[in-house]
Amino acid sequence: MAPTAGNIVVGMQTVNTVKVGVYGAAEGACAELGFTEGGLEVTNAREYFEKKADQYIGTLGVVKTSERATVKFSIAEATLDNMRLAWDYPAAALAASVLTIGGNPTATELTLFINSNSPSGGTRKYEFLKVICISAGTHGIKKDDKTMIEFEFLVMQDTSAAANEQMCIITDSGVDITAPTIAMTAPADGATVAKDARTVVTLTITEAGIIDENTLVYGADDGATIMILNDTVRATTVLVAGVITYDAATKVITFTPDANWTGSDTLQLIVTTGLSDQAGNHLATTFIGQFAVAA
Numbered sequence: 001m002a003p004t005a006g007n008i009v010v011g012m013q014t015v016n017t018v019k020v021g022v023y024g025a026a027e028g029a030c031a032e033l034g035f036t037e038g039g040l041e042v043t044n045a046r047e048y049f050e051k052k053a054d055q056y057i058g059t060l061g062v063v064k065t066s067e068r069a070t071v072k073f074s075i076a077e078a079t080l081d082n083m084r085l086a087w088d089y090p091a092a093a094l095a096a097s098v099l100t101i102g103g104n105p106t107a108t109e110l111t112l113f114i115n116s117n118s119p120s121g122g123t124r125k126y127e128f129l130k131v132i133c134i135s136a137g138t139h140g141i142k143k144d145d146k147t148m149i150e151f152e153f154l155v156m157q158d159t160s161a162a163a164n165e166q167m168c169i170i171t172d173s174g175v176d177i178t179a180p181t182i183a184m185t186a187p188a189d190g191a192t193v194a195k196d197a198r199t200v201v202t203l204t205i206t207e208a209g210i211i212d213e214n215t216l217v218y219g220a221d222d223g224a225t226i227m228i229l230n231d232t233v234r235a236t237t238v239l240v241a242g243v244i245t246y247d248a249a250t251k252v253i254t255f256t257p258d259a260n261w262t263g264s265d266t267l268q269l270i271v272t273t274g275l276s277d278q279a280g281n282h283l284a285t286t287f288i289g290q291f292a293v294a295a
Contacts, residue, residue, distance in 0.1 A: 028249030034077030086137035195263035
């Protein structure tokens, strides 16, 4: 088949995430390590035994005797948690912004996800079922330069998985052109919350892919995509003070107000088209919902 430029993928392009979680974790429950430099290197080395017989001079057959896969990359974010992972220490080694190293014999089993571009123009997902970090965890602290942390993961055989997929699953997906949608979960659109309480407000996103969490911004600034406005007095509509959190596994946004809701107030919830998935698909239209506080 003649080569085509469309089959060539240069580096990790628009979709390039590296995520690590506890062994067996789903991708949504894994933490993103940060930006890579120099891309990634995936190696799958095999060893074979050659079958020979005295009366023949050639190799009659081969038997695969071993398989060893590794994944190598460098991360620009020198966080304490990234240092802990690079040096293969359990979560308990990091507490209250203090990382303690030395004397722990535990080899921490993890699950590793890599998302990149596929030749089809969509995405390619690598799911390494069971890995441990065997890197030296080298990082240089340099003046006026990035502090890179080196990672090398040994891919182990996960015997609990189905045959022929016990080390890695690689999935190519077509181009994602489907926009995410969003809905009020609690309270429902048009419903009420209790007064004199800090009842949370939740929104659920429907999206087959991964939401770009950088586009989930609460506030009234130009870059904000989510806001809750108190419009009880239309002439003095104000932003409700509070914070949002996002659960990537369930795709649920939770807003927690800083203060109790005031009885009989009316509120408007707005989510702009700035909200996007990692494929660059934005909400098709601005979402506007309403709720009130019980009298």
